[in-house]
Amino acid sequence: MHEWALAESILTTAVEAAEKEKLKKIKNIKIAIGELQQIEHDIFKFALGEIIKLQGDKLKGVKTTIETEKSTLQCRNCEHKWSFSDIKKKLNNDEAEAVHFIPEVAFVHTRCPKCKSPDFEITKGRGVSIISITGEK
């Protein structure tokens, strides 16, 4: 599962940020998962848990919350807006899997539903990111 690599990047970033802020312990990490990347929360949670077990003191007892961020795609050509769920059924399994690994290949496998342009933008809901981190000094 490649979610493991992304979970590790979240936790590594959180620990680095905590070190910068001189936090002794991280209590909460709020994580956003963009709809486009189609990551299952349970798989991601499991990966986070496994990595937290392996990591040092700063992450002991940390609480992680995951929010799904709806995606917004917008055409640069005609300004039409849509979401990934609107077009997902048009993708075959291989294409959907490719978008799961590299969200930007949505530009390769899909088009603007209105004008068919490949020149659109992911304005929201791309992939994993950190919304906030809280901790104790």
Place this chain on the structure above:
Amino acid sequence: MEARVSVIEKRLSNIKRIISVASGKGGVGKSLIASSLALNLSKKGYKVGLLDLDLYGPSSHIILGVKDVFPEEDKGIIPPNINGINFMSIVYFTKDKPSAFRGVDISNIIIELLAITQWGSLDYLIIDMPPGTGDETLDVIRLIKKSEFLVVTTPSKVAMGAVSKLLKILKELKIPITGVLENMVMTKSSFVKNQIKEMNLKYLGSISLDQHLEDSIGKTDKLLETDFMKELDKIINTIKL
């Protein structure tokens, strides 16, 4: 908050040398040299990875004859082993369809690929770069701190014009330059060699235009037998890469 960048260094931590094959100019032989270099080093027994970062015009897979493979997942994605080379390319995900990307997308793709690819331990990671000094070059400089640049040119004054701009930027940023390789030589001339020496850079050597090369594209066993490969091999041995 961007969370992927912090893990990139870790993903590359067990790679001894990272060599980006680059040029200020297109069509000078970067992809052929990157793939051949990877093949050559792998045949010599080294553990070699090859990363195609030419996201609009990936070509390493064509040179190596890669077909119908997809990376396995294990705590990330594992580059499929192609004739001894651990090979990663956007083509696994684009299925070789035409790709139009903007600069911000290019950066996102590069970050994603670097964050999720598990190379393991390698002696060499060779990167096939797109031409010029655009997003990919800047991202490699920003994200892959230990990469050195092997710069390719042709004997043409036009190529050297663009190539010397890339070399100047790399020098200004204090990026290690392996040296400059002169490719597709038809008649011997010391023009490129002199220019490189004036810049206090290493001239690695020259490779002739090989009329029969095209027949070997996509067939690694034949590629290894070409005059092109023999000349490249000589250079690799002389400079003790």
